[in-house]
């Protein structure tokens with residue numbers, strides 16, 4: 001069934017058509033096929049590596065095969081970090097191995113490793129409050145527990161320790177730092193993730209840094225409670241190369257009436273190296289690609305505005321692709337009508353948040369009307385749109401967040417367990433339908449949301 | 451409250467006292483304290499290693515401190531196997547790492563590893579049915595799925611592939627064998643476990659053998675389905691030493707009226723090396739020790755019969771401690787009135803199975819009466835009593851199985867995830883209470899169960 005584009009004058013209309021379209025889309029399985037293909041045929045795809053390049057070739061091939069226009073790579077460079085050995089053990093008083101994973105950006109201990117007394121602190125702030133002679137020569141253990149929430153609000157607090165602990169420990173002369181994983185489950189699968197990026201030569205490089213799985217953090221805490229002290233040995237041998245290649249992959253459905261007006265949907269193509277990046281962010285790649293494909297098929301003459309898919313590179317290591325996109329498209333950002341990124345797993349969308357101009361809030365909220373049938377409720381007006389939209393948002397591009405249920409997301413996030421089996425095909429299809437309802441309205445309406 | 455021993459003449463009586471005693475015991479937390487101590491202060495304790503020796507010292511110290519009599523180690527020797535490197539990756543057509551763990555008893559690939567085409571078979575029987583030239587030079591993948599059951603009946607079938615696959619693959623000239631883990635969850639934590647033991651020089655040594663986690667087995671199956679073929683590289687460098695030391699740890703509550711009559715409760719002290727052996731079998735050690743301790747405290751003058759705790763060594767690597775016990779106590783086996791082992795995790799006991807003489811079935815079933823209040827139902831008459839009771843049972847010793855709920859047991863069994871956090875203290879306390887009800891009756895009754 002081909003749909004005619006709405007008149008740009010009828011902004012905010014078309015909710016009924018959007019809903020009918022989305023309900024048809026909800027029956028499709030393209031997204032699950034895409035995420036299956038990406039995670040099986042490419043697998044892990046760390047930023048700047050040959051594996052990420054393979055993911056880009058996969059994406060270009062798929063986007064072309066699906067019939068999108070202007071499929072291209074937009075290259076940029078970045079330093080490349082790779083994991084090495086990661087060995088940790090309690091050496092005294094109760095010798096036993098600990099499951100750890102190196103944090104992205106960590107320096108190496110060298111192959112001989114480091115060994116020292118453990119100093120447990122509740123938070124990075126507590127560490128910063130200690131005198132240097134209480135910390136120097138020790139292995140700091142930041143034993144802060146993350147809160148499980150539906151909206152992901154537990155993550156900001158928890159990720160702060162991952163970003164800053166190694167630098168705070170270095171300032172006090174520590175040997176190394178261990179953090180309790182930024183995660184919400186109790187399996188022996190520690191969570192990696194990027195530390196704050198060090199950009200200037202001479203900056204604090206941090207100490208070697210790793211995350212303990214939750215059961216291992218529990219164990220180390222118990223050993224400390226029982227024995228009063230513990231010694232740990234740690235070997236982490238990551239390597240950093242100064243320059244590697246990455247790129248954003250871009251594809252379009254050219255607009256028929258206002259091709260210069262861009263509706264952007266995004267996700268990130270890179271993943272951490274431990275899992276196959278199914279929920280982070282293969283799911284997002286699949287959701288936005290499938291939603292756009294269904295719109296294209298439903299409107300053979302094209303939507304009114306241009307729909308642009310951006311599959312960002314190098315998100316995990318510090319939004320490098322996001323910055324490259326904002327710079328490369330600086331002149332065009334004023335024409336970005338609205339943007340949304342899918343990067344919070346594969347759970348069902350349950351809330352629609354807006355981040356638009358003050359006068360455009362009602363028009364933006366109206367977009368949620370055809371989503372109600374999929375269980376989506378209107379949300380707040382503080383949407384950030386997704387990590388890769390940071391620079392666009394800061395440049396004034398309106399954003400929305402199609403917020404997914406994240407209760408289980410941090411059971412998997414940045415672990416070896418982020419694999420295809422964790423995705424529910426029905427939940428994924430609901431995401432595609434809601435994105436389709438969004439795209440149908442914003443690509444055919446006349447509202448500017450500023 | 452001190453209890454008087456029942457008259458031996460009043461066999462099968464005392465159910466009401468047993469229930470009252472067990473209900474008091476159900477309020478105690480000693481078992482959880484014991485399993486916390488063992489898993490924290492000792493951790494992993496592979497058979498024949500210094501870690502297992504540390505577990506024996508822990509056990510002797512605890513059993514003495516709790517006030518048991520005749521606390522001793524009964525030593526034996528065994529070959530000792532230790533894990534080395536374990537690396538697996540798909541090298542073509544979709545290069546990516548795979549999570550594997552070496553099976554106990556596997557030979558080494560050497561540090562250079564092996565690489566070959568994957569041959570997927572549904573079962574070991576299917577492998578055995580293939581001509582050698584279809585298998586030779588390949589890496590065999592036995593992709594058989596285990597069934598989740600409450601009573602553990604899925605395990606026998608699934609474990610057969612672990613025990614036999616390496617030898618069947620060797621007979622056909624394969625390079626190595628990968629099995630889908632003997633397990634029921636979908637985390638990237640593969641399950642180790644012992645292969646059939648090779649005892650005679652010149653026997654088929656098997657090929658190098660490892661288990662893939664379920665998500666990795668899914669992935670390899672998907673790659674094969676999509677591409678038609680796959681190559682895998684495998685590096686496994688376990689080592690085997692001909693002779694090491696182990697022992698069973700034994701402790702007693704001497705009987706007051708018939709000290710020569712022995713009621714045996716057991717568990718195994720060794721564990722696999724990946725986790726801390728909390729559910730397999732720290733829980734069992736804690737359950738039987740706590741139940742016996744509560745009986746001892748309730749009956750300061752002693753029960754009628756001797757209660758003997760046996761914490762077996764080297765169960766995991768092939769019931770080596772069980773055999774040593776049966777040999778060392780051969781002369782005494784006729785005096786073993788009845789035996790039970792706790793070695794199926796920390797789930798609640800839900801069924802009482804008997805393995806007794808034909809004429810003793812009713813008397814044995816009557817033991818379940820005071821367990822009903824804890825949710826235990828009468829079961830079948832084919833109880834095996836627990837793995838370490840194999841040789842006793844074969845020698846005519848009556849056994850019972852206090853069957854635990856094993857629905858989740860094979861989510862954890864023989865993985866790195868077998869850690870303390872997986873034990874529910876209330877479920878553990880229920881186990882202790884049911885064992886206490888059992889012990890109270892059989893240690894004070896006069897029935898012989900033969």
Ligand SMILES: [Zn+2]
Pocket residue numbers: 268280281315343344
């Ligand atoms: Zn992400």
Ligand SMILES: [Zn+2]
Pocket residue numbers: 280316414
């Ligand atoms: Zn991420």
Ligand SMILES: [Zn+2]
Pocket residue numbers: 718730731765793794
């Ligand atoms: Zn066991």
Ligand SMILES: [Zn+2]
Pocket residue numbers: 730766864
């Ligand atoms: Zn076991």
